[in-house]
Amino acid sequence: MGIPTLDDLAVDGTTVGIRVDINSPLSDSGTLADDARLRAHVDTLNELLDRGGRVAILAHQGRPGGDEFARLEDHAARLSDLLDHPVEYCDATFSADARAAINLLEDGQAVLLENTRFYSEEYMEFPAEKAAETFLVERLAPELDAYVNDAFAAAHRSQPSIVGFPCRVDSYAGRVMERELDVLSNIEETPTPRVYALGGAKIADALDVAESVLDRGLADTILTSGMTGNAFLAASGVDVGEPSESAILDRDATAIDQAAELLDEYGEKIHVPDDVAVSRDGDREEVDVADLPVDAPALDVGEATIAAYADVFETAGTAILNGPPGVFEEDAFALGTREIFGAAASAEYSIVGGGDTAASLRQLGIDGFDHVSTGGGAALRLLTGGTLPAVEVLRQDSEA
Numbered sequence: 554m555g556i557p558t559l560d561d562l563a564v565d566g567t568t569v570g571i572r573v574d575i576n577s578p579l580s581d582s583g584t585l586a587d588d589a590r591l592r593a594h595v596d597t598l599n600e601l602l603d604r605g606g607r608v609a610i611l612a613h614q615g616r617p618g619g620d621e622f623a624r625l626e627d628h629a630a631r632l633s634d635l636l637d638h639p640v641e642y643c644d645a646t647f648s649a650d651a652r653a654a655i656n657l658l659e660d661g662q663a664v665l666l667e668n669t670r671f672y673s674e675e676y677m678e679f680p681a682e683k684a685a686e687t688f689l690v691e692r693l694a695p696e697l698d699a700y701v702n703d704a705f706a707a708a709h710r711s712q713p714s715i716v717g718f719p720c721r722v723d724s725y726a727g728r729v730m731e732r733e734l735d736v737l738s739n740i741e742e743t744p745t746p747r748v749y750a751l752g753g754a755k756i757a758d759a760l761d762v763a764e765s766v767l768d769r770g771l772a773d774t775i776l777t778s779g780m781t782g783n784a785f786l787a788a789s790g791v792d793v794g795e796p797s798e799s800a801i802l803d804r805d806a807t808a809i810d811q812a813a814e815l816l817d818e819y820g821e822k823i824h825v826p827d828d829v830a831v832s833r834d835g836d837r838e839e840v841d842v843a844d845l846p847v848d849a850p851a852l853d854v855g856e857a858t859i860a861a862y863a864d865v866f867e868t869a870g871t872a873i874l875n876g877p878p879g880v881f882e883e884d885a886f887a888l889g890t891r892e893i894f895g896a897a898a899s900a901e902y903s904i905v906g907g908g909d910t911a912a913s914l915r916q917l918g919i920d921g922f923d924h925v926s927t928g929g930g931a932a933l934r935l936l937t938g939g940t941l942p943a944v945e946v947l948r949q950d951s952e953a
């Protein structure tokens with residue numbers, strides 16, 4: 554991987570600043586609604602603490618002005634429950650109080666500092682060397698003997714706590730970062746045939762993944778579903794009906810044209826739904842493509858499509874999933890997600906990317922996948938052959 558890991562760090566007695574991504578869905582009352590991302594970091598944090606580190610944890614929650622923009626006190630309490638060590642909470646990030654909290658740490662102790670995005674610089678993007686000159690990095694770097702980046706899900710953000718420290722402190726990848734890069738940067742080494750199931754509502758992202766993996770010869774088959782599948786259906790010349798079409802164009806005005814270009818070039822590899830499911834008087838109604846258009850939006854793929862896609866996974870070497878096949882949040886339209894993702898887990902090797910995709914697996918109780926990424930945008934960036942600012946700066950630091 555060419556990046557230092559915790560195997561290269563002498564932890565005992567050192568003060569380690571670690572950036573994690575515990576950005577999580579919150580309940581209406583503002584408490585943690587899902588702790589999957591906190592659980593993902595347990596091994597890294599326990600390792601640092603078991604090895605005698607004094608651990609200052611940096612993290613963000615939500616975005617300024619957003620509904621999920623919150624303090625990290627709940628996160629600290631949950632981490633204390635999950636870890637073998639208590640995690641203190643400090644309601645400051647780089648002030649004198651925060652620096653004092655770090656300096657009070659003893660071997661095997663941790664403190665979670667306040668939401669990095671409470672400070673305006675953190676929600677800006679900088680080249681790494683400029684990020685190193687921000688107040689957050691300038692104030693905290695001198696307190697640290699080492700910096701660990703375990704925040705894979707935020708690795709596509711060139712923000713101070715993500716890219717600023719490696720210019721100032723010896724830096725290392727945490728175990729989440731290490732594992733995510735090992736899996737998502739080496740798709741070409743996975744078993745064939747490779748089957749990509751691209752669904753969900755982020756049609757532009759799905760189209761980017763499809764174009765990238767087809768152009769790079771990584772995909773043997775692409776199974777389209779969700780709103781993405783509706784776009785490919787429309788691109789194939791089917792009148793999907795005004796409700797579905799307007800939902801597509803509201804999301805991405807060029808989606809149908811882009812899908813048509815991919816069908817023209819790679820049509821033999823791209824499967825579009827044979828049928829869909831719509832809501833009729835609150836119930837699920839199956840509609841064959843031949844019977845389209847209808848005056849209701851397609852909210853899931855239909856049973857014929859589910860059976861056909863499940864068959865494809867029977868002989869798949871690798872299954873890569875991004876985007877649920879239907880509105881899984883509603884029972885009537887969770888069938889496609891449950892059956893198609895359930896079949897995908899039977900592939901020789903299986904990878905899941907995307908925040909809502911991972912949430913659908915937890916909600917529907919589907920497991921058995923070899924890798925469920927903690928990232929959405931970051932995972933997509935790697936799946937489309939892109940680079941991650943957090944990784945580039947760790948690599949540059951190791952080569953310096």
Ligand SMILES: Nc1ncnc2c1ncn2[C@@H]1O[C@H](COP(=O)(O)OP(=O)(O)O)[C@@H](O)[C@H]1O
Pocket residue numbers: 752753754755756778779780783851852853875876877878879880881882906907908909910911929
């Ligand atoms: N046919 C559909 N119409 C509208 N929304 C859909 C449809 N199929 C799936 N979705 C929605 O897609 C969302 C997740 O898609 P997306 O954000 O692309 O996934 P991820 O976060 O994993 O990348 C879910 O909230 C789901 O309700």
Ligand SMILES: O=C(OP(=O)(O)O)[C@H](O)COP(=O)(O)O
Pocket residue numbers: 574576615616706707710907908927928929930931
């Ligand atoms: O949830 C995240 O990204 P994702 O929605 O792409 O998975 C990361 O925590 C980054 O958060 P951001 O998208 O507010 O920068």
